[in-house]
Amino acid sequence: MTSALYTSAPDPSVERHTFSVLVENEPGVLARVIGLFSGRGYNIESLTVAEVDSVRRLSRINLVTTGSRMIIEQIKNQLDRLVPVHKVHDLTVEGAHLEREIALIKVVGKGEKRVESLRIADIFRAHVVDSTDKSFVFEMTGRPDKIDAFIRLMEPLGLIEISRAGVVAMSRGTDGI
Amino acid sequence: MTTVPTKTETQAMTGAEILVQALADQGVEVVFGYPGGAVLPIYDALFRQNRVRHILVRHEQGAVHAAEGYARSTGKVGVVLVTSGPGATNCVTGLTDALMDSVPVVCLTGQVPTHMIGNDAFQEADTIGITRPCTKHNYLVKQVDDLARIVHEAFYIARSGRPGPVVVDLPKNVVMAAGEYVAPTNLDEPRHASYRPQLDPDRAKIEAAIEMIASAKRPLFYTGGGIINSGPQAVEKLREFVRLTGYPITNTLMGLGGYPASDKQFLGMLGMHGTYEANLAMAECDLMIAIGSRFDDRVTGRLTDFSKGSKKIHIDIDPSSINKNVRVELGIVADCGRALAAMVELWKKRRHKPDAGALGAWWDKIATWRAKDCLRYRQSADVIKPQYALQRLYEATKGKDVYFTTEVGQHQMWAAQFLKFEEPKRWMTSGGLGTMGYGFPAAMGVQVAHPDALVIDVAGEASFMMNMQELSTMMQYRLPVKAFILNNRYMGMVRQWQEFFHGGRYSESYMDSLPDFVKLAESFGANGVRATKPEEVDQAIRTMIETPGPVLADILVDQEENVYPMIPGGAAHYEMKLGPDHGELKETTDKGMVLV
């Protein structure tokens, strides 16, 4: 396997994987995870973290990364090796799962463009959470690719700012993590 | 988090007293350290007791390497105590070394008081941040009541699973506060909430492995430091299994001593400067059985051409070692000793017999590689060949209670080639990090653990100068370490690469203004001895061994000797270079040639 950081040509075998990692909610645990990725040259497309169990003091990290199959397997094993990590789930290999993201999108414009942005927002089920006579802030929840699509459509209509929360993910069906 | 020892008895003590009590309860006999402001309360607590001994080193890097030497020669955890800021940063090389070579070390670092953390206080460093990537785990102790639990946990993490260094950062106010001590429970295998190394192998995988091993035609065992770290069971079961099968075995640099070097099934070390037979067997085997080894790039050479025709079984306690560099057909996560015990049992139960015809043909092939006699070198009547000096050293120490450490460079590779290890834990070298300056302090740690043994650091003169201050420590504690310095007046390994790959331009690799090592020894109150001609080598070795106390032996060797065989970095095993005159060497005079 070649280094994840210095691969020369774009590798056709690169896959996108979504991980959910249960960790001890203690100071420094996020730094360990991020340091692992930067130190070993792994890619982070999205990362979210929040406490999910205040009694057992567990946090959940949702992580979207890319790499060849060997790199993805390494990422899983390297994460698992960190002392405060309880469980690592590669949701992409474990079966059907959901991915959701929330985004705030600010669009400034007048006239027909303004009307058009509202019409598209309606189709995408984005809500207006702030407006002035020249601007809207849309709030949208959905799959990351749906948010990408919405943003693309807003570009010619006066898009000026985007804020995205990153991916949260969960397996479908009855099984818990 | 986690290991919650039951409070058997609790009593109010200071943090420093709690720390010392925890060390004693963890079976710590000795700590290698250096004081400073942030750890003065701990030094005060050490002063007022006599269970834990303290060895005052002369540089904190020396303390970590000494702890490594202690750990690797005993199998116990090595312990370091240093102050905040520069004390902690001086440990970084040693910690990285211990991480790369899987050495169990607990490093206690002082820290500024909690209320000053983050204020750029005097001798403040972000020790946790700095050491995060060079430790297996690290802890900042924020309250005295967490202290005992964290120290016990640190020892467990350091010694269990794939061993490694653990840092415990101790703010001064925490070690001064009054708190309660909790004793460790269940020293061997405490339950940890999130850290649970997998020790037992998957039964079905062991069965699959046995079938692959039984049906192999050109099998090879390739074992590493994991065998030694795993302990006596792994060493014993490896011997048994290798002999049961009759298959050849090679060891990594870290794995030397895991299998007896004198055994006829042993092919020597593999890798960049490994033997011809070991590397060609790797290239041409049809089944590679990797146990406690990690397919390091110095072992594999060019990955795309690495042993293309073989199936591979890889047994390791660290899941991330499997399929990291080389894809294997069967990966088994387990403690090497337990996996080997299960394999031996199953092999016997199924009454497996290797394919005698195929195995015979495989050994015949290996015999032709062995006949190359790849470690052969041209003896000289006027200058000391480093290989010769090491052969004589080996002969003079064979059968003795002897431990070897090394520095890093040519001398290290020659030591690996020419010293023979029959047992584990007798050979301590910096493999993964390649740390010049490792060997001398590591030898000191070995000597502390084995006061009556002969402990020899095989050194290069450049490496030796990186941590030679520890001679002062050795004098203070009467640690009779011997440094066998193969002095070529060059950073030999650098010079060799410059000769091969940089047109012979020896940029900054000549060691100018070297000290007189004999006088240097004398200035510390130690002894020195020098050999400049081949006929002086034996006497110098004898003097070195027989003179009480530390001795520096300055062996002036051939300046431009190169290490062979060599697989150039990024080349494949079959592109191995033998010596410059290998094959052309005319077997005319027996004297001119030394056989190994």
Ligand SMILES: Cc1ncc(C[n+]2csc(CCOP(=O)(O)OP(=O)(O)O)c2C)c(N)n1
């Ligand atoms: C701390 C450190 N710095 C630099 C190197 C790179 N390096 C590897 S071998 C070597 C030369 C070692 O010279 P010496 O100790 O005299 O050993 P020799 O090769 O001559 O036997 C150097 C500089 C290293 N391994 N470690």
Ligand SMILES: [Mg+2]
């Ligand atoms: Mg040298």
